Amino acid sequence: MTERLTEVQRAEGLAPLLHSGWEMVEGRDAISKTFTFRNFVEAFGWMTRCALWAEKWNHHPEWLNVYGRVEVTLSSHDIGGLTERDVRLARKMESLAE
Numbered sequence: 350m351t352e353r354l355t356e357v358q359r360a361e362g363l364a365p366l367l368h369s370g371w372e373m374v375e376g377r378d379a380i381s382k383t384f385t386f387r388n389f390v391e392a393f394g395w396m397t398r399c400a401l402w403a404e405k406w407n408h409h410p411e412w413l414n415v416y417g418r419v420e421v422t423l424s425s426h427d428i429g430g431l432t433e434r435d436v437r438l439a440r441k442m443e444s445l446a447e
Contacts, residue, residue, distance in 0.1 A: 353378070353430045362436040369443060378430030379422050380439060384446055386417040395419065398445045399438075408434040410442075 354362060363380065367373075371382045386392040392414055403409045411422040421442065423435040 351425060351428055351432045351434060353425075353428055353432060354436070358433065358436075359431070362433070363431075366436065366439050366443070371439060374422060374424075377424060379424035380431065380435065381420065381422040382439075382442075384419045384421065384442070386419070389414075389416050392417045392419050395445055399442050402441050402445075403438060406434065406438065408438055410438065 363371075366380060371380045373379075374381050384392070384395065386395060396412065396414060396419060399410070408425070411424075413420045423439055424430060425432040425434055
């Protein structure tokens, strides 16, 4: 069973993400980030690559795409907060955006 991140896991897992532009969502145990691409095709291509990993890991983001901008929020809804699944997907999103 997946559990919420412990304080140690938060310090170790979230710190690099927060340093790279992810933010804590006010009023929720969630993280968010806006990714910006040159155009819609690049944004949608990135979303497609992320979707393949999200489906493989059975962990799906909340996201909104407008042209070259993708707003992402991650939280494990079944747990009601952040888990290692969120950290792993955020890291993958970062690597796919490079």
